[in-house]
Amino acid sequence: MKKRLGFLFVFLVFGLVMAACSSDDATSSNTEDIGGEITVWAHPFTGEGDEEKEMWNDVISNFEEEHDVTVNFEQIPWSNRDQKILTALASGDGPDVFYAIPDQMPQYADEGLLLELDPYTEDLDMDDFVDTSLVSTTWQDTLYGLPILQEAYTLFYNNDILKEIGADPENLPETWSDFEEWAKMAKENNVYALSYPGGGSMNGTFYPWLWQNGGKVVTQDGEVKINNEAGVETFQFINKMYENGWIPEDSITAQEHNSLWNGGKIMAILGSGITLSNLKAKGEIDFSIGPPLKKSEQVTYGTTGMFVASKKSDNPATAAEFIKAITNTENQKKFNTVTQYIPTRESAKGIFDDQEHLKQLSTYTQYALPGVIHPQGRAIMPLLQAEVQTMMEGKKSPEEAADAAAKAMEQKLKE
Structure with a gap:
């Protein structure tokens, strides 16, 4: 397994109480309770309906045969998924x-809707999971899900621009200081250093810089950290990039900078697997992928997808066993070969051995945090975003914006 990151230790304490097992396919200690019928919901992950359907049929039929159970599978749309799931769970x-x-x-x-999985994973090899993939599956030291996919966002560089500004595509930036030097070179050559879509998700703009600086938004206990020293320094750095013209003028509210990137006006963009697919499909930009940057920590953003079970399940042991099965090595290989996401098990990453760039991205999931893990994580994001935007508009100093963001978040968490 990849070396554990010190700052993630607090999220992974639960792992110390899980007995390691020699096989990730081991059965539950509650095998006598496995049986009956369960219903599984998942979303469409690709545009290749037939291939995806065949994958699910294979996984489910193998599970049904092995455990003599019935699995009813339903593919639900991404739109309005929160409302649909919450309504169904509550009923x-x-x-x-x-x-x-x-x-x-x-x-x-937090609302008591999920089945606790710790009793069902005592015999499971948790050490095969990438450490960062388990961060988002745990709340208040309790395991509620097992991860099946990850992403890792990092910087994609336009090689033609690098050559134009005198930078070496074979020696890409590793630290903030490295990137700042290249940003200055880009500015001198009338190109932007980076796309910063400030109107989009903070996961792709502010958060990676905050984490790389050793900062944190809020703890699981609700303590707001955004205006501590690391937080203020991050506000200052974003403001510096904007004032220096390293990022586009519309970065305050922009949703994307595709035209600037495609037109050869931006040196680097933060991207992941879908970025790779788009670049390969167009084939117009010669690019290189650099490692996640670091200041005090080497960290980036990357979502994690997981399977969880309802606390109201009539067959909890069967539900837990299905989650263990779908996330084991062989099924992760099947699932992620079709979806082209990165497996969360180290033993399944070999599916990308013959794909240079996806193989490279898969080595970065060890640095990928999944966002703010808190019931109010989605609600506090726009509060922070508004203060970052106000700062970039010149209406508040970085210190004032950080304090205002903290105050707004603390109020929200009290509601």
Whole structure:
């Protein structure tokens, strides 16, 4: 397993009480309770309906045969998924197992809607999971999900621009200081150093810089950290990039900078697997992928997808066993070969051995945090975003914006 990151230790304490097992396919200690019927909900992950359907049929039929159970599978749309899932769980008529993302899990867990998985994973090899993939599956030291996919966002560089400004594509930046030097070179050559879509998610703008600086938004106990020293320094750095013209003029509210990137006006963008797919499809930009940057920590953003179970399931042991099965090595290989996401098990990452760039991205998931893990994580994001935007407009200093963001968040957390 990749070396553990010190700052993640607090999230992974629960791992110390899990007995390691020699096989990730081991069965539950509650095997006598496995049986009956369960319903599984998942979303469409690709545009290749037939291939995805065949994958699910294979996974489910193998599970049904092995355990003599019935699995009813339903693919639900991404739109309005929160409302559909919450309504179903509250009524008790929802799925036994369903797919969740990092900002959903703590909401559901905090409301007592999810099955605790710790009793069902005592015999499971947790050490094969990438450490960062387990951050979003745990709330208040309790395991509620097992991860099946990850992403890792990092900087994609336009090689033609690098050559134009005198930078070496074979020696890409590793630290903030390295990147700042290249940003200055880009500015001198009338190109932007970075795309900063400030009107989009903070996961792709502010948060990576904050984490790289050793900062944190809020703890699981609700302590707001955004205006501590690391937070203020991050506000200052974002402001510096904007005032120096390293990022586009419309970065305050922009949703994307595709035209500038495609037109050869931006040196680097923060991207992931979908960025890679788009670049390969167009084939117009010669690019290199650099490692996640660091100041005090080497960290980046990358979502984690997981499967969780309803606390109201009539067959909790079967539901837990299905989650263990879908996230084991072989099924992660099948799932992620079709979806082209990165497996959360180290033993499944070999599916990308013959794909240079995806193989490279898969090595960065060890640095990928899934966002703010808190029931109010989604609600406090726009509060922080508004203060970052106000600062960039020149209406508040970085210190004032950080303090205002902290005050707004603390108020929200009290509601």
